[in-house]
Amino acid sequence: MKQVENEMNVNVPLEVIKASEIEPKEVKWLWYPYIPFGKVTLLQGDPGDGKSKLMLSIAALLSKGEHLPFSDKEIEPMTIIYQTTEDDADDTVVPRFNSAGGNGENLIFIKEDVKSLSFGDNRIAEAIERYHARLLILDPMSSYIGESCSMNNANETRAEFNHLIAVAKNTGCAIVIIAHMNKMKDTNPLYRTNGSIDIAGAARSILAITRTPNKEAPAERYMVQVKSNLAPTGSAILFEVAEKGVDFISEMEMTAEEAFQSLAPKMGRPNDKEIKAKEFLLEMLKDGEMLSTDCEERLEAAGFKKSTIKKAKKKAGVISKKKGFLWYWSLPTGDILRE
16 A cells, blocks of 8 residues: 555656647548547447347458448458457357358457456457457457456546557557446436446447337337547437348437437326327328428428427437438338327
């Protein structure tokens, strides 16, 4: 204890640097605006929601040099490191990767039979540099943060994450950590991260997966961006968990809060204005999709406020899809209950 105190009390010469002496760097992206190169991204969701399948499908595309969903960025085939303690490589991970069409030459695993990996293990940086890996996936966070680290202790979690943050910065590799969410379903998705809030603070981007309210399509999922420090928040992505991996369906105009609230139980008495706006929406969209701007103009012309339109849109289950540069509204394929 005295040694620690002595180290803390050592006098260090003052050094400063002016902003004018720092050369600004442009953020490079693996998948804009969701996964940046040289940074740590967190992907979270409940067990069974398809987090691992989603990342394996993304890894399969990258291994072949195919562009990622809803991105036209050209990429070269790249090496991906995938570490998981939840599934075996031979009977689960590799078969899923192969089913998604991945190039097995570009997916590698650091052997953990002698010693398990943790965030501070020097084998991570060594493997990234030796094999020129551009993406590292750690699944799940609880297995790799370190046995001696309490996930609820801010000082300990920040110290562990600093190891990965340094590796990402020094190598330029994108690092994605897969994590389970806590059970606090009535809170902001940002606070659904397991453990200390410093975990969410360490990640530059946080993505979350949740099921959709469409009971006729139980395999449908939303991927939403909960946190985005380096770019505007990305659109939600609707995808479907399939046997071979995942099928990406469309971009959607939806926030993380809206995606998670869509599954929350409805409380209180219905508002008359919202009911009428919902009925107006259902009637307007019964014959097919329409431009979102046209829908909003008609609703406002009918006397509905923007706040009422937003609530009615959610209650009606309206889906927003982007085509080119324009957004369209449509009704889900399932039946909509009329209140």
